[in-house]
Amino acid sequence: MLDLGLSKMALIGAVALIVIGPEKLPRLARTLGAMLGKAQRYVADVKAEVNRSMDLEELRKMKESVETAARDVEQSVQTSASEFEKDWSQATTGLETSESPPWEPPPPKYKHPGKNWRLKRGAMPQWYKARTGVRTKALSGAARVARYRPQSLN
Template structure:
């Protein structure tokens, strides 16, 4: 920016006072001040727009980097899954080729393996369990355990009748 010292500003003011005159100088100074303010705001707006565009470009670069990294991870996971499924298929084929006509795998001595036991659900009385929160905690916290009608609730909290 142009460097204005005190001596240069005083010289410009003296020339303006002689050329413009003392009557019009305040109005001209006000006009010059408003024009300088508008110019500064315009320059600040341009700077902000340039900064926004630079940040946008950086964000787009970062987005493209993340997308390439995600596609690389996806490709590696896909290749591992394909390799695992191929190994599983190969093992399945080996096992299925070892089965005899009955569907049970025979051992080396010709005996048949016993069938796996059927699933039996455990005998838990889960319907009897009411809640994981103890009753004393519910009572202290004021949690209602039973539904109550509005009239019953009003009767419950109604103050006792006054004796005459």
């Protein structure tokens, strides 16, 4: 890149001040700064895009290696399964009978749970609710007013 020191920058500034003039120099500096910022952002975007493409290529290579490893594992499992099937068929050739083996217990019979699904059962017993004064029945607003209305003095 350019090797600009403080003395060279001062020289360029002095020449620009003389050539361009003091009226137009601030506007030119702002414009130059904005263009420099845009150029830096563009370079950063290009760098990021290159990095993304490199990462994507690495991911593709990794995906291919994982897929080949999975295919190898699948083939080895299939070959071992076919060998197991052959060994199993050889071991069980004379054992085919129609009745169930004596070591298997019969399946359990269905028993109805005997619950009354219409009756809601609470965890707290009724006798405990009665002893502690827990309200078991809900009252409407009118019934509550009628029940707790003070008696008139007649």
